[in-house]
Amino acid sequence: MLSFLGLALILLFSFFAYRNYARQRKLNAALQTERSKAIGQKVRAERSEAFKQQFLANMSHEIRTPMNAVSSITDILLNKEPRPDQVGYLEAISKSSATLLYIINDILDLSKIEAGKIDLEVIDFSLSDILNQVKDALAYKAEEKGLSLLIDKPDTVPDVVVGDPYRLTQILVNLGGNAVKFTERGSVELKVENGELKMKDNTVEVKFSIIDTGIGIPQDKLQTLFENFTQVNSSDTRKYGGTGLGLSISKKLIELHGGSISVYSVEGRGSTFSFRISYPVSSVQNLQQRIMQKEKMDGSILDGLRILIVDDNEYNRLVAEESLNLKAKVAISTAVNGQEAINMLKENEYDVILMDIQMPGIDGYEATRYIRDSMRSKVPIIALTASVLRTDLDKCRDAGMNSYIPKPFKAWQLISTIADVTGRKTVAAIPKPESLKKYIRNAENIAVTDMTYLGKFCEDDGVRMKKYITMYIEAVPGFKETIKEGIQNKDVENIALHIHSFKPKWMMMGMNTTRDLAVHIDALCKANNSSVYQQLERLMVQIDKSVDELKDKY
Numbered sequence: 445m446l447s448f449l450g451l452a453l454i455l456l457f458s459f460f461a462y463r464n465y466a467r468q469r470k471l472n473a474a475l476q477t478e479r480s481k482a483i484g485q486k487v488r489a490e491r492s493e494a495f496k497q498q499f500l501a502n503m504s505h506e507i508r509t510p511m512n513a514v515s516s517i518t519d520i521l522l523n524k525e526p527r528p529d530q531v532g533y534l535e536a537i538s539k540s541s542a543t544l545l546y547i548i549n550d551i552l553d554l555s556k557i558e559a560g561k562i563d564l565e566v567i568d569f570s571l572s573d574i575l576n577q578v579k580d581a582l583a584y585k586a587e588e589k590g591l592s593l594l595i596d597k598p599d600t601v602p603d604v605v606v607g608d609p610y611r612l613t614q615i616l617v618n619l620g621g622n623a624v625k626f627t628e629r630g631s632v633e634l635k636v637e638n639g640e641l642k643m644k645d646n647t648v649e650v651k652f653s654i655i656d657t658g659i660g661i662p663q664d665k666l667q668t669l670f671e672n673f674t675q676v677n678s679s680d681t682r683k684y685g686g687t688g689l690g691l692s693i694s695k696k697l698i699e700l701h702g703g704s705i706s707v708y709s710v711e712g713r714g715s716t717f718s719f720r721i722s723y724p725v726s727s728v729q730n731l732q733q734r735i736m737q738k739e740k741m742d743g744s745i746l747d748g749l750r751i752l753i754v755d756d757n758e759y760n761r762l763v764a765e766e767s768l769n770l771k772a773k774v775a776i777s778t779a780v781n782g783q784e785a786i787n788m789l790k791e792n793e794y795d796v797i798l799m800d801i802q803m804p805g806i807d808g809y810e811a812t813r814y815i816r817d818s819m820r821s822k823v824p825i826i827a828l829t830a831s832v833l834r835t836d837l838d839k840c841r842d843a844g845m846n847s848y849i850p851k852p853f854k855a856w857q858l859i860s861t862i863a864d865v866t867g868r869k870t871v872a873a874i875p876k877p878e879s880l881k882k883y884i885r886n887a888e889n890i891a892v893t894d895m896t897y898l899g900k901f902c903e904d905d906g907v908r909m910k911k912y913i914t915m916y917i918e919a920v921p922g923f924k925e926t927i928k929e930g931i932q933n934k935d936v937e938n939i940a941l942h943i944h945s946f947k948p949k950w951m952m953m954g955m956n957t958t959r960d961l962a963v964h965i966d967a968l969c970k971a972n973n974s975s976v977y978q979q980l981e982r983l984m985v986q987i988d989k990s991v992d993e994l995k996d997k998y
């Protein structure tokens with residue numbers, strides 16, 4: 445009986461043990477399926493992310509480069525005295541290409557931030573300088589709408605801090621630009637205060653507020669405001685333009701700084717966007733030292749170098765060649781594809797090669813690999829690339845390139861990168877990011893004079909040209925004196941009169957920006973608008989610069 449009971453118990457145990465085992469197996473199998481599903485999903489997500497990146501890289505190359513050519517060539521045509529009926533068309537092309545570049549840059553910026561591919565600069569900068577730059581960038585639009593633009597920065601906030609001035613400007617221009625865009629009357633204020641954390645370990649928390657008296661935002665829209673592609677009304681795009689990306693880019697950039705953003709808004713009354721970022725405090729001496737170093741950067745450090753430029757695009761070759769020839773005494777050769785570059789390198793010696801990536805036939809990667817592996821040459825190679833994605837830059841390095849320059853490039857980028865890879869010492873160059881260029885008008889390296897018109901007018905007769913240039917240079921001191929007097933006596937009528945009579949001289953000297961500014965000042969004088977004095981300061985700066993340029997040339 446006992447043994448029967450024992451047997452039954454063993455059987456019962458075995459049954460339960462088997463049932464548990466079967467259940468566990470089923471569970472494991474289910475887990476396994478889930479796991480492989482998850483792995484599959486992850487692989488697919490990674491693949492789709494890689495595809496997205498590749499797509500964006502291609503898009504940046506395919507659209508940005510020709511778009512830059514369109515806008516530069518349109519500007520050249522606009523400066524060549526087009527017929528009046530052509531001006532409208534050219535301006536429309538110029539505006540549309542600028543808008544397209546703006547959208548492309550926004551999308552690229554967002555994807556770069558999302559992929560964690562933005563490195564913040566760490567340099568000394570002045571908060572007041574940034575606020576003034578942002579004010580300048582917004583002034584034109586604000587004046588057009590009759591808005592007052594105010595800056596409030598008490599001395600209790602340290603002025604020189606360490607961080608990324610370009611990204612801060614980008615955030616402030618985004619938020620300030622929105623404030624101006626969505627305000628019809630009243631004011632826009634950029635306010636800076638000490639945050640709650642104040643000073644700690646020589647770090648200050650700065651609270652920035654952008655306060656407007658505009659249309660405001662409905663409460664139920666505030667939650668989703670910072671999401672990609674969000675606009676409060678679908679009619680906003682038609683009425684105000686924009687991509688619905690500015691706020692989400694700003695929020696992400698602020699978070700990248702370890703900061704936070706918030707918004708307070710009352711419909712019909714206005715909005716306040718506030719954000720906080722902590723910066724280490726620096727000193728005015730440090731800042732001055734950095735500025736002096738930047739100014740010392742001089743193209744002559746490249747003198748004597750033999751440079752090979754490889755690019756299938758004639759326009760790009762010309763821009764690189766001219767930028768370098770203007771700044772340094774270098775010997776430049778050009779090739780239109782990888783094969784030609786290789787052939788030239790077999791016959792000649794170069795100190796550095798600037799290599800485009802996407803070319804028909806042998807592209808930049810392949811040519812570099814050949815130069816490194818088959819020719820065993822160590823000549824420094826710099827990639828010229830429209831892509832800013834890290835995956836592409838890694839590919840450049842893997843192929844054996846030493847560095848890269850993003851397209852479209854500035855002369856200082858060429859100089860500093862070439863100096864770096866050829867061992868000619870240079871001080872660190874300070875880039876202005878792509879997305880900011882459009883906001884910073886009259887950048888210091890853009891010439892205000894252009895001799896094309898005068899050359900045509902004088903049939904390229906140097907003696908006649910010099911006569912007009914001398915006349916202009918000699919007329920400047922008297923003109924400046926009269927304007928200064930006008931400013932002192934607040935005599936806008938007299939200012940307008942003299943500016944008007946000076947306009948033909950600016951036309952002769954090819955100073956189109958100055959002429960446009962003069963037209964704007966004329967209108968401000970007529971409206972007795974007090975911002976005329978600020979614009980007159982800009983005018984004076986341009987005139988001084990024109991004299992320097994003309995004395996340099998002749």
Ligand code: ADP
Nearest residue numbers: 622623626660674675676686687688689690691
């Ligand atoms: P957009 O390019 O459309 O300006 P943003 O992301 O910068 O994109 O802004 C998203 C939307 O938020 C805007 O279209 C607008 O509806 C609303 N918005 C942003 N700033 C303001 C503001 N200062 N006042 C009123 N509405 C605003």
